[in-house]
Amino acid sequence: MEEFIAAIQESIENNWFVKITLSKSSPKSADLRNIYVRRVDLKGLVHLSFTYHYNNKDIVKNYKLDNAIDKIHQYLGKDFLVGTLLTTEQDVVLQFNKKRKTRIQYRKPSVRNVPDTSHNKNKNYLIEENCLFLDKLGIASDGKVLKSHQDKYRQINKYIEIIEGLLSQVTTIDNLKIIDMGSGKGYLTFALYEYLSKKHKKNPNIVGIELREHLTDFCNKQAKDLGWNTLSFEAKDIINYDNNEIHVLIALHACDIATDIAIAKGIQANAEIIITAPCCHKQIRKEIKKDNMLKSILKNGILEERQAEIITDGIRALLLEAYGYKTKVFEFISLEHTAKNLMITAVKNKNTDAVIQKRLLKEVQNLKERFGIGEHYLERLLKT
Numbered sequence: 001m002e003e004f005i006a007a008i009q010e011s012i013e014n015n016w017f018v019k020i021t022l023s024k025s026s027p028k029s030a031d032l033r034n035i036y037v038r039r040v041d042l043k044g045l046v047h048l049s050f051t052y053h054y055n056n057k058d059i060v061k062n063y064k065l066d067n068a069i070d071k072i073h074q075y076l077g078k079d080f081l082v083g084t085l086l087t088t089e090q091d092v093v094l095q096f097n098k099k100r101k102t103r104i105q106y107r108k109p110s111v112r113n114v115p116d117t118s119h120n121k122n123k124n125y126l127i128e129e130n131c132l133f134l135d136k137l138g139i140a141s142d143g144k145v146l147k148s149h150q151d152k153y154r155q156i157n158k159y160i161e162i163i164e165g166l167l168s169q170v171t172t173i174d175n176l177k178i179i180d181m182g183s184g185k186g187y188l189t190f191a192l193y194e195y196l197s198k199k200h201k202k203n204p205n206i207v208g209i210e211l212r213e214h215l216t217d218f219c220n221k222q223a224k225d226l227g228w229n230t231l232s233f234e235a236k237d238i239i240n241y242d243n244n245e246i247h248v249l250i251a252l253h254a255c256d257i258a259t260d261i262a263i264a265k266g267i268q269a270n271a272e273i274i275i276t277a278p279c280c281h282k283q284i285r286k287e288i289k290k291d292n293m294l295k296s297i298l299k300n301g302i303l304e305e306r307q308a309e310i311i312t313d314g315i316r317a318l319l320l321e322a323y324g325y326k327t328k329v330f331e332f333i334s335l336e337h338t339a340k341n342l343m344i345t346a347v348k349n350k351n352t353d354a355v356i357q358k359r360l361l362k363e364v365q366n367l368k369e370r371f372g373i374g375e376h377y378l379e380r381l382l383k384t
């Protein structure tokens with residue numbers, strides 16, 4: 001172990017360091033599969049950035065060098081049985097066997113160049129900085145993302161990555177109709193159009209629905225200027241959207257019950273994919289009886305709020321499953337970039353199974369009874 005750590009320090013001092021991978025996780029590390037470590041220079045100081053790869057999420061944390069070395073010490077041999085250090089001079093592999101005995105190997109370098117160590121390096125983003133729409137929407141200026149919009153830019157790219165993965169499961173790819181409910185300033189709507197039109201060399205049909213007319217006016221003008229004639233925005237309440245041709249439904253950060261309305265519209269239109277990132281959870285918070293079984297730990301407002309979030313989104317996921325969707329709930333971006341980072345994605349199964357539906361609806365009923373909830377808004381919408 002000491003040799004491995006010394007090799008890391010030497011490679012950093014000499015600027016040979018490329019990356020470290022901690023792999024072969026022990027059963028104790030649950031769904032954490034591996035950790036990638038790269039160098040980042042923050043405010044002129046060397047840091048190591050750890051990307052923790054879980055089964056369905058990635059979490060990034062940056063540590064000062066000393067702390068990072070301590071972490072590697074702590075994880076290796078306990079949580080991970082193999083550490084691989086790549087440098088431009090040599091590759092070093094440290095392995096632990098089941099009895100925790102070590103073996104270290106030095107190999108010829110597999111990488112010849114040191115990667116960029118700047119914090120915000122462009123990591124092969126699917127939406128490149130110099131896309132014209134980013135300038136038009138005020139996220140970039142002259143092809144460079146503004147400092148104040150770096151988080152938004154990262155978020156947009158993460159969404160596109162997720163959506164790209166889901167779209168591979170869509171059967172309708174020609175004339176794909178995508179509805180973005182609560183499109184706001186249209187950041188994601190434009191990004192999706194940019195991405196799909198470049199990737200598939202066909203113009204997708206995307207409509208943003210947004211309450212605030214000045215935003216739809218602004219977005220329509222930018223779409224027109226860009227010559228994107230199958231991207232449009234309508235100023236209306238999503239509850240009044242009644243066109244049932246929806247292949248993909250998106251609702252990101254749509255406030256409170258707007259997320260429920262969007263999900264219901266998607267289910268009713270038989271959309272192939274539904275993607276939501278819920279926002280505030282007022283409806284259920286007001287409904288939950290204060291005197292429920294968790295009352296002794298819910299004296300703190302923040303815990304009560306979290307409880308409302310978990311129940312609201314948990315029931316949303318169950319209802320989506322009941323209506324024939326394969327559903328996932330996960331954190332889509334590190335909390336350092338946004339506080340609202342839960343995402344629910346749903347892909348339509350071929351058939352809705354009546355027995356499963358009955359069981360899931362019963363589960364929803366039980367949950368509501370246990371927490372003294374009269375109704376979940378999505379359930380009401382699905383009954384109408």
Ligand SMILES: C[S@@+](CC[C@H](N)C(=O)[O-])C[C@H]1O[C@@H](n2cnc3c(N)ncnc32)[C@H](O)[C@@H]1O
Binds near residue numbers: 185210253254
């Ligand atoms: C927090 S913003 C999110 C914008 C965008 N989806 C994003 O993630 O960047 C939520 C938007 O939803 C809009 N909105 C909320 N309720 C709505 C409704 N019932 N119908 C249409 N738009 C709604 C708001 O006006 C606001 O612009």
